[in-house]
Amino acid sequence: MPQRRDVAAVIWGAWVAAVSLLATGCLEQPAGDGAAPYAGPTAGQTDRPATGTAKKGADGVQRMTVTVDDRQRFFPSHIRARQGPLVITVRNTGGTPHTLTLQGRDEHNSPGMDNLNGGRRGSIRLNFTSPGRYPFLCSYHAGAGMEGEILVR
Amino acid sequence: MRRSHVVRPAVVALLTMLAVLLSVSPASAHSVAGAGSTNFRTVLHPSALPPGVRLTVVENGSRLELRNTSPSEVVVQGYTGEPYLRVGPSGVHENRQSPATYLNADRYGRIEVPAGVGARKAPVWRKVSGDPVARWHDHRIHWMSGRLPPAVISAPDSFHRIAAWTVVLEQGGLRTAAEGELHWVPGPSPWPYAAVGVLLFAGTVALTWLRRPLRLLAAAALALAVLDVWHSALISATVAGTSGDKVNTFVTGNWGQLPCWAALVIGGFLLLRSRSDGIWPAATAGPVVASLSGLADIGVLWRSSAPFAGPDWLDRAQVLLISALGFGLLVALPLLLRRELRARRTSEEAGDAPAT
Numbered sequence: 001m002p003q004r005r006d007v008a009a010v011i012w013g014a015w016v017a018a019v020s021l022l023a024t025g026c027l028e029q030p031a032g033d034g035a036a037p038y039a040g041p042t043a044g045q046t047d048r049p050a051t052g053t054a055k056k057g058a059d060g061v062q063r064m065t066v067t068v069d070d071r072q073r074f075f076p077s078h079i080r081a082r083q084g085p086l087v088i089t090v091r092n093t094g095g096t097p098h099t100l101t102l103q104g105r106d107e108h109n110s111p112g113m114d115n116l117n118g119g120r121r122g123s124i125r126l127n128f129t130s131p132g133r134y135p136f137l138c139s140y141h142a143g144a145g146m147e148g149e150i151l152v153r
Numbered sequence: 154m155r156r157s158h159v160v161r162p163a164v165v166a167l168l169t170m171l172a173v174l175l176s177v178s179p180a181s182a183h184s185v186a187g188a189g190s191t192n193f194r195t196v197l198h199p200s201a202l203p204p205g206v207r208l209t210v211v212e213n214g215s216r217l218e219l220r221n222t223s224p225s226e227v228v229v230q231g232y233t234g235e236p237y238l239r240v241g242p243s244g245v246h247e248n249r250q251s252p253a254t255y256l257n258a259d260r261y262g263r264i265e266v267p268a269g270v271g272a273r274k275a276p277v278w279r280k281v282s283g284d285p286v287a288r289w290h291d292h293r294i295h296w297m298s299g300r301l302p303p304a305v306i307s308a309p310d311s312f313h314r315i316a317a318w319t320v321v322l323e324q325g326g327l328r329t330a331a332e333g334e335l336h337w338v339p340g341p342s343p344w345p346y347a348a349v350g351v352l353l354f355a356g357t358v359a360l361t362w363l364r365r366p367l368r369l370l371a372a373a374a375l376a377l378a379v380l381d382v383w384h385s386a387l388i389s390a391t392v393a394g395t396s397g398d399k400v401n402t403f404v405t406g407n408w409g410q411l412p413c414w415a416a417l418v419i420g421g422f423l424l425l426r427s428r429s430d431g432i433w434p435a436a437t438a439g440p441v442v443a444s445l446s447g448l449a450d451i452g453v454l455w456r457s458s459a460p461f462a463g464p465d466w467l468d469r470a471q472v473l474l475i476s477a478l479g480f481g482l483l484v485a486l487p488l489l490l491r492r493e494l495r496a497r498r499t500s501e502e503a504g505d506a507p508a509t
Contacts, residue, residue: 070263072298095263096297097256101233114272115252117265139232140256143316143335144298 052076054086062086066148068116069094072141077148083128086150091121098146099139100124112136128152185391185402188215188260188295190452190459192305192340193315195294197333203227203324208331211288211393213460214295215260217320218393220286229287230321232256235272238287245282250274257289262297288393293318294333305337313337343455350473357481361488367431370485371424374435377478378417381410381446384471390462409445413438429493436486443479447472 054062066088067075079088090100095118102112113124128134130152137147195214202208205223210216219240221227226241231253239246247254250270256262296302296315304313315335322329360369389403404411416438423431450472453459461468 070261070299096261097252097264097266099233115266115270118263140252140262140292141297143293143318144296145302145316146298 050076051078051080054079054081056082060084063089065089065091066100067091067093068098068100068138068146070096072096072098072138072144072146074100074136074138074146074148079148079150081128081150081152083131083152086126086128087123088126089121089123090116092116092118094118096140098141100136101139102126103135103137126150185212185215185388185460188213188460190450190456192337192457193296194336194338194458195333196336197331200329200331202322202329202331203327206322206324208320208322210294210333212391213458214335215290215460216288216393217291217294218286218288219322222285223324225325228323230323231272232293233272234321236276236323238289239278240287241285244280244284245287246278246280249277249279251276253289257291260290260295262290262292291320293320294335296335302337310339312339338457340455340457346454346469346473350477353473353477354481357478358484358488360481361485361492366489366492367424367427367429370432370435370482370489371421373478373482373485374417374421374424374431374439377439377442377475377482378414378421380471380475380478381442382414384446384450384468384475385410387462387468387471388460391460410442413442413445417442429489432482432486432489436482439479439482441479443476443483447476447479451476 052064052066054064056062062081062084064079064081064086066079068090069092071094079086088100090098090113092098097115097117099115100113113122116122128150132152134150134152135147136149140146191213193214195210197208197210203223205221206227207220209218209220211218219227219229219238221240221242224242226239226243228236229238229240231237231248231251235251235253236248237251237253237257238248251272252266252270255264255266255270258264300306301309302313302315304315313336315337317332317334319333320331322331357373360366360373363369385403385407389399389406392399392402416434420431420433420435420438424435425431450459450468453461453465453468453472457465459465459468
């Protein structure tokens with residue numbers, strides 16, 4: 001027959017254990033193997049380069065929406081477009097700021113988007129007058145492979 | 154065991170738990186500059202920096218440190234080549250128009266860059282320190298993504314060269330590129346350590362079945378306090394900066410452990426004096442310490458590096474011992490009470506028996 005003190009000790013022990021584990025859970029620990037804690041949604045997105053095609057509107061301007069988040073990826077990272085004006089809307093669904101910086105050639109008449117804070121969206125207007133590949137990257141996270149390209153036909 | 158011997162320590166233990174709960178904050182995690190144990194390793198290649206200029210990777214790859222004792226300033230370039238920092242005899246100045254000034258304040262760059270800030274705008278300098286040394290979270294040198302690199306996902310147990318990085322320094326019109334690499338260095342298998350941990354835990358629990366369990370449990374409680382202070386001190390020692398910075402990190406990073414260390418010492422001394430009620434504070438503080446220091450740092454068992462000013466084996470041994478002793482003391486509580494109850498019942502029965 002268990003004594004009242006035994007029961008009290010077991011209850012006390014369980015409470016202490018639960019509180020201890022909860023306290024550990026409260027601590028902010030880097031996720032994975034030292035990678036940043038990831039809190040974004042982006043279900044279904046993979047690390048493979050995703051391709052999207054810009055759609056031409058009635059005004060003759062091509063449009064494309066690119067999503068960025070705390071995984072440090074552009075989605076899509078590869079944009080197909082035709083010569084002419086192209087508006088890229090960038091949605092930052094994460095908490096980390098990003099840039100969309102165009103590299104090299106200047107036919108697009110824009111260096112890209114300087115800084116986009118988390119939870120914001122912004123647009124850049126480009127104009128391509130010749131076909132080619134136009135690489136872009138996030139200046140802050142290029143080392144993590146946050147890059148892509150616009151393929152203009 | 155008198156009633157007061159149970160109630161009083163139980164109240165002390167309850168207050169300890171409340172103090173711990175109130176004091177635990179994200180800053181309490183056993184990490185330095187926002188980073189804990191990791192398989193990522195930042196390597197800086199030797200480069201011909203100007204005389205008096207020294208660049209080092211500090212805090213297990215979390216930050217870069219630039220020390221300039223030369224007579225002329227060094228300018229560190231930001232992410233788009235803009236001037237970001239000026240470090241020299243007049244101290245450290247940061248460019249308020251460089252996004253790096255804001256992004257580099259946080260290990261993961263989760264920060265809002267103020268509107269109007271632009272790398273292409275004319276620099277606006279602000280003095281932030283009078284010392285010729287600057288430290289910053291340069292996001293070119295460590296892994297920033299919430300996901301592991303694809304190469305690591307496909308072969309996590311192999312070494313990988315993840316990326317090459319360059320930080321450009323400028324002094325007197327001369328540019329120097331400090332170059333390095335980010336590596337993935339797989340850690341050891343955790344299973345042998347897990348087996349040792351289970352044995353240590355079982356050994357701690359078994360102390361209650363040995364002769365003189367109170368002295369043995371006292372030794373366990375005091376050893377746990379000493380081990381955890383030692384472990385926390387070696388983590389704080391990796392903080393780059395002055396001794397004051399290290400002490401500050403030790404105190405603020407272990408706010409939750411401070412009342413627990415006191416409770417372990419009190420419990421240990423009570424047990425040493427053969428007062429079994431000492432098990433209450435020991436069994437209360439033990440698992441809290443095991444959670445905050447042991448479980449929180451358990452990644453060192455399978456990761457290749459951690460912010461710790463000592464050899465890897467010592468870090469792993471401390472984590473195992475802290476976890477095993479802490480949770481072992483928790484389980485020892487009901488076992489010890491039960492043993493005492495049985496002993497008292499036996500002695501009462503012996504006392505009730507008619508003399509022959």
